[in-house]
Amino acid sequence: MTDRLQKVLANAGFGSRRQIEQCLREGRIRINGRLAQLGDLFSEDDRIKIDGRPVSEKRLHSQQKHHVIMYNKPEGEIVSRHDEKGRASVFDHLPALEKGRWIAVGRLDLNSSGLMIFTTHGELANRLMHPSRQIEREYAVRVHGHVSDEQLEQLVTGVELEDGFARFEEIVDSGGEGSNHWYHVVIMEGRKREVRRLWEAIGVQVNRLKRVRFGPLFLNSAVKAGQWRSLNREELRQLSGLTEISRDQLAVYAAREYQKPVKRARENRRRRS
Secondary structure: OOEEHHHHHHHOOOOOHHHHHHHHHOOOEEEOOEEOOOOOEEOOOOOEEEOOEEOOHHHHHOOOOEEEEEEEEOOOOEOOOOOOOOOOEHHHHOOOOOOOOOEEEOOOOOOOEEEEEEEOOHHHHHHHHOHHHOOOEEEEEEEEOOOOHHHHHHHHHOEEEOOEEEOOOEEEEEEEEOOEEEEEEEEOOOOOOHHHHHHHHOOOEEEEEEEEEEOOEEOOOOOOOOOEEEOOHHHHHHHHHHHOOOHHHEEOOOOOOOEOOHHHHHHHHHHHO
16 A cells, blocks of 8 residues: 655654645655655665664554644744753643653734644645635634725635735724724635734734634633643534544543643753753
């Protein structure tokens, strides 16, 4: 049986399919001693190395259960494992894994907060992020200044950004006081800073941005900023139906919920500094 190399490595927990494809472009992966290329197929007899380290057959062929958790990202954390400035990372606060690695489903910029999904299943991450899936993301946005009905209509109709046409699927007025006003917006893509750029395109400044929903998953008040929780069986069932990935591949993460491993986070930051 053969399959594309990036899909096999993603399913084994080495990253999302996009991340694996980037590793292939950077020449970090070898198959049977030669540099692997995009489009290479993997078969059972092939030998893989990533950054010079052999990938075990057991990991490549295992049908292990994969985990999915949600995390409430606070402002000021980066979505990266490495940072030259030593800033706090979302990965500092995630639970330890015996196998695989946590893969971030999409990103939030430094000054944004809210719901993030992490999984050890690379193909699940890829399908959740792929534009063809048209998965809704909902954000609570606080803007500064008056916004007219005409401007709101323009955001729903669509505007041209530097990387193409974009629009909100829905905008709901959530009230506010003074010059600050809250809206809930729904978008179907995850382009870089897309929500902020849409508001900026009509001359409005965003001063708070929080993701509150990703597809069927909602961020509830029980998960405080900087904390995570495992998904329950019903949420995993919904993700399975949304992505067409078998529910048998997904497991409830068996650990204490609403956990914040502060000690490990501090140790990680000391090592980076």
